[in-house]
Amino acid sequence: MAVTPGRVALAVLPTPLTAAPRLADALGLAGRLLVKRDDLTGFAVAGNKARPLEVLLADAAAAGASVIVTGGATGSNFAAAAVAAAAYAGLPAVVVYAGTEPDRQHPNLAAARHWGARIQFTGDPARDSVDAGIADAAAKLEADGERPFPIPRGGATARSAAGFHWAAGELAGQLGGAGGRGRVTVITATGSGGTLAGLVSGTVALGRPWRLAGVSVSRPPAETRERVLAMAAGCARELGTPAPGPDDVELADGRGPGHGIASAEGRAAAALALETAGLVLDPVYTAKALAALPGILGQTAADPDLTTIFWHTGGLLDAVDEITAKER
Ligand SMILES: Cc1ncc(COP(=O)(O)O)c(C=O)c1O
Structure with a gap:
């Protein structure tokens, strides 16, 4: 139920x-x-992303998560907000971005980094490459004994x-x-x-x-x-x-x-x-x-x-x- x-x-x-x-x-x-x-x-x-994050954080806590994993485009408002929310909950965050490190940092990428995220890039500019990237990152963390809490792009569930x-x-x-x-x-x-x-x-x-x-x-x-x-x-x-x-x-x-x-x-x-x-x-x-x-x-x-x-x-x-x- x-x-x-x-x-x-x-x-x-x-x-x-x-x-x-x-x-x-x-x-x-x-x-x-x-x-x-x-x-x-x-x-x-x-x-707007503060509202879904209230639920996602509660679910992460209930699942006994040790790390949040999410991603998006480098301009993603959600990814930066999720890093801040994870920090607030005392959890580290891994963020998987589409593409490669850009020449000029979008303020949302800069914020995610500044707020402590471990940043990864998929190497593929397609935004949906992030979906597999999040799953891969979560699987690796799990293999390392972590309890990852994966969150899809935009926090949309x-x-x-x-x-x-x-x-x-x-x-x-x-x-x-x-x-x-x-x-x-x-x-x-x-x-x-x-x-x-x-x-x-x-x-x-x-x-x-x-x-x-x-x-x-x-x-x-x-x-x-x-x-x-x-x-x-x-x-x-x-x-x-x-x-x-x-x-x-x-x-x-x-x-x-x-x-x-x-x-x-x-x-x-x-x-x-x-x-x-x-x-x-x-x-x-x-x-x-x-x-x-x-x-x-x-x-x-x-x-x-x-x-x-x-x-x-x-x-x-x-x-x-x-x-x-x-x-x-
Ligand atoms: C400023 C802003 N407005 C609207 C939206 C759309 O919200 P949703 O992704 O829930 O459709 C987003 C999503 O990132 C956003 O950052």
């Missing part, structure tokens, strides 16, 4: 829900725009999605009675899919109080949809809540020129967010999600009674990477 996920408190919760009226105007929204500030989760600039299942409840509490499927739309960036999966599972558990849409920035939306639905279903099973169906996963294509490559639309959206709301967006996730927002809303943008919620998932070190790269 599944054991309900535990959590090690990392994030400062609830994260604020703030109004952005000038940004709403700039985006052409007749109704109000609220920003769910998961950029302010308050644990090691982890952004059906269990860790519980962090965002609970976040949906947090949002519902902040909205009070203001919900209603035609009255509230929630939009978030989607990469590995764990964030959206948890929100889907939580939204279904709450009786679908809003429309929820993800903006896929790494994989084609159809592929992301399958991943998210499978994880959301697994999350609902873990938590004993109603199963989501295919109609519960809505995804827009936010990839633009490709994963990790800034888009012109994203740059424009990030500039607007800074100028009208003081929000720092990153080029890989949040800027692309905000750029996709008007298209997702379509005609509903003209509805003065619609509340739109932009889930700010963080990505601060990616924003720093863009700023510092520009200045060279």
Whole structure:
């Protein structure tokens, strides 16, 4: 029988829900725009990743882990955040990155290193080379008598999605009675899919109080949809809540020129967010999600009674990477 996920408190919760009226105007929204500030989760600039890490750390502790093993691209926000979380739990971390040591360190790679990670490279630039790299590293550690706790890229698992299942409840509490499927739309960036999966599972558990849409920035939306639905279903099973169906996963294509490559639309959206709301967006996730927002809303943008919620998932070190790269 599944054991309900535990959590090690990392994030400062609830994260604020703030109004952005000038940004709403700039985006052409007749109704109000609220920003769910998961950029302010308050644990090691982890952004949205603090929530799944609370569950992953609890599971690592329950498994008696002696070392955390994860990986990603060198720009991975999750990998850096996982190293910080492991350090907080008193555990070493091994991080397997795709490719080879880059000439210029991304701030997330620098942070992972600075926070004590043992760094390895797969030698293959394909991001999915990391999956076998994590398994190999874990097997070697085990052979050396360690108790590794492998975590997939992005920290995306059906269990860790519980962090965002609970976040949906947090949002519902902040909205009070203001919900209603035609009255509230929630939009978030989607990469590995764990964030959206948890929100889907939580939204279904709450009786679908809003429309929820993800903006896929790494994989084609159809592929992301399958991943998210499978994880959301697994999350609902873990938590004993109603199963989501295919109609519960809505995804827009936010990839633009490709994963990790800034888009012109994203740059424009990030500039607007800074100028009208003081929000720092990153080029890989949040800027692309905000750029996709008007298209997702379509005609509903003209509805003065619609509340739109932009889930700010963080990505601060990616924003720093863009700023510092520009200045060279
Ligand atoms: C800043 C930021 N936003 C959004 C996401 C997407 O979250 P998920 O991977 O859970 O889909 C990530 C993932 O790394 C991220 O770093």
